[in-house]
Amino acid sequence: MSWEIIKQSLPMFQQGFVLTLYLSLVGIIGSAIVGIICSLVQYFKVPILDKILQVYIEISKNTPLLVQLFFLYYAFPAMGIKLSAQLCGIIGLIFLGGSYMAAGFSGGFNGVSKKQVESGKAIGLSNWQLARYVVFPQGFALSIPALAANIIFLIKETSIFTVIAIPELTNTALDLIGLYYNSNEYLFVLVVAYAIILIPLSIILTLLERRVRYGTFGN
Amino acid sequence: MAHSGINVLFEGTNFTRLLLGMWTTFKIAAIAIVIGLIIGIILGILRTFHNKLLRFVLRIYLEFFRIVPTVVLLFLFYYILPRQLNLHMPGTQVAMLVFALWVAAEMSDIVRGALISVPIHQRESGLAIGLTRYQLYRYVLVPQAVSLELPATINLITRVIKTTSLLMLISVMDVVNIGQQIVEANNQKYPTGVFWIYGLIFLLYFLIDYPLSWWAGRLEKKRLEQANGE
Numbered sequence: 001m002s003w004e005i006i007k008q009s010l011p012m013f014q015q016g017f018v019l020t021l022y023l024s025l026v027g028i029i030g031s032a033i034v035g036i037i038c039s040l041v042q043y044f045k046v047p048i049l050d051k052i053l054q055v056y057i058e059i060s061k062n063t064p065l066l067v068q069l070f071f072l073y074y075a076f077p078a079m080g081i082k083l084s085a086q087l088c089g090i091i092g093l094i095f096l097g098g099s100y101m102a103a104g105f106s107g108g109f110n111g112v113s114k115k116q117v118e119s120g121k122a123i124g125l126s127n128w129q130l131a132r133y134v135v136f137p138q139g140f141a142l143s144i145p146a147l148a149a150n151i152i153f154l155i156k157e158t159s160i161f162t163v164i165a166i167p168e169l170t171n172t173a174l175d176l177i178g179l180y181y182n183s184n185e186y187l188f189v190l191v192v193a194y195a196i197i198l199i200p201l202s203i204i205l206t207l208l209e210r211r212v213r214y215g216t217f218g219n
Numbered sequence: 220m221a222h223s224g225i226n227v228l229f230e231g232t233n234f235t236r237l238l239l240g241m242w243t244t245f246k247i248a249a250i251a252i253v254i255g256l257i258i259g260i261i262l263g264i265l266r267t268f269h270n271k272l273l274r275f276v277l278r279i280y281l282e283f284f285r286i287v288p289t290v291v292l293l294f295l296f297y298y299i300l301p302r303q304l305n306l307h308m309p310g311t312q313v314a315m316l317v318f319a320l321w322v323a324a325e326m327s328d329i330v331r332g333a334l335i336s337v338p339i340h341q342r343e344s345g346l347a348i349g350l351t352r353y354q355l356y357r358y359v360l361v362p363q364a365v366s367l368e369l370p371a372t373i374n375l376i377t378r379v380i381k382t383t384s385l386l387m388l389i390s391v392m393d394v395v396n397i398g399q400q401i402v403e404a405n406n407q408k409y410p411t412g413v414f415w416i417y418g419l420i421f422l423l424y425f426l427i428d429y430p431l432s433w434w435a436g437r438l439e440k441k442r443l444e445q446a447n448g449e
Contacts, residue, residue, distance in 0.1 A: 058429060058432075059425065061432065062377065062381075062424070062425050062428035062429045062432055063381070063421055063424045063425050063428070064381040064382065064383075064384035064385075064424055065381075065384075066384040066385060066387075066395065067384055067395065067417065067420055067421050067424060068421075070395070070398075070417050070420075071417045071418070071421060074402070074413050074417060075413050075414040075416075075417045075418065078224070078410055078411045078412075078413045078414050079411070079414060152285075156288040156289070157288070159288035159289075159290040159291060160290060160385065162290065162388075163387075163388070170288070170290055170291060170294075173291075173294075174294070177298070183294075183298040183299070183302065184298075184299065184302070184303075187291070187294060187295055187298060187299065190291055190294075191287055191291060191295070194286060194287060194288060194291065195286055195287075198286045199286060202285075202286070
């Protein structure tokens with residue numbers, strides 16, 4: 001293990017690091033939006049739309065991201081739809097993450113006590129008001145553990161973007177290994193880079209979960 | 220679309236090759252899951268013991284496999300094993316090893332979670348009637364934990380199957396790798412063939428994972444209904 005090699009590679013890893021963070025952030029926000037829409041539609045059993053979204057959820061969560069990316073990146077151009085690699089990555093991540101986030105939110109929304117919902121209905125709230133003031137605030141708090149797990153999962157999934165040559169962290173490391181064969185050094189930096197992102201995040205999310213649990217039981 | 224690209228699937232032995240690739244994928248996943256589940260159950264039980272050092276070491280093991288993405292794990296083992304330990308393994312075996320260790324790590328957490336959520340009075344009653352630690356786990360805790368952990372275990376299995384799509388990265392001849400070869404070989408003749416090849420791979424993965432996740436969902440629902448009914 002040579003520190004000189006590691007030092008020289010750092011500027012490249014820095015670029016990969018920023019790109020991984022950027023793609024993860026866009027992917028997570030996009031997935032959360034898709035997830036909230038899907039779970040609210042399913043919670044209120046909006047006719048037809050809920051069946052369509054159910055099909056999407058099943059397809060999304062039962063197929064690998066790599067195959068989804070290949071489909072977007074290689075098969076779509078054959079159908080006349082050309083997208084840049086980064087856009088494919090983001091769409092793929094949101095397509096995959098949407099169903100995971102939907103499951104997370106649904107778990108939270110379904111955990112909101114029936115009494116709360118019925119009381120809301122009894123005082124004449126519309127579906128929208130029920131969602132906005134009763135189900136969402138309480139359900140969101142309940143779904144935080146699942147969302148935290150999804151966030152970490154999605155960041156890790158960005159490593160698969162390497163297959164469509166997006167120069168994120170993993171791709172940077174593989175490129176460098178291909179060029180200079182210093183696999184020990186580059187893999188070491190790669191693991192450290194993921195650790196720098198994921199360890200603090202996982203600690204923050206655990207603290208947040210604790211805070212929420214404390215709030216839920218109203219101690 | 221005039222010369223429909225779907226014919227690429229039936230050209231020569233393409234279709235059987237894809238299915239054979241899926242079989243390779245499936246075999247690696249199955250072996251890794253069996254080994255991983257066995258090790259994971261043992262580690263999960265060990266993690267409920269009161270030995271602090273043991274718990275700490277196993278926790279580090281779990282966190283390592285949780286933090287490092289699977290792609291990176293595959294490369295770590297693929298590059299480091301032959302170089303540092305002079306251990307030359309073909310890609311398929313590296314994949315089995317990595318997946319087995321990963322499954323073991325995740326499974327240990329599932330088992331631990333299930334074991335500690337068996338009501339405390341069950342454990343205490345067992346101890347009160349003089350069961351040994353082995354008997355306590357064998358007859359009281361593990362059987363009750365199994366029903367709690369089954370949905371999570373099935374979901375873990377679907378994740379492993381999905382993750383096998385990464386095998387092509389360490390040059391295993393899996394279904395994705397074979398699909399890529401077929402696409403490259405037939406690109407001139409069937410420009411839209413790529414759509415059907417990746418479409419078929421998409422479908423194959425879906426056909427394996429969908430029944431499993433449906434089963435897990437049903438078990439989970441049943442368990443929730445039972446819990447609410449009590």
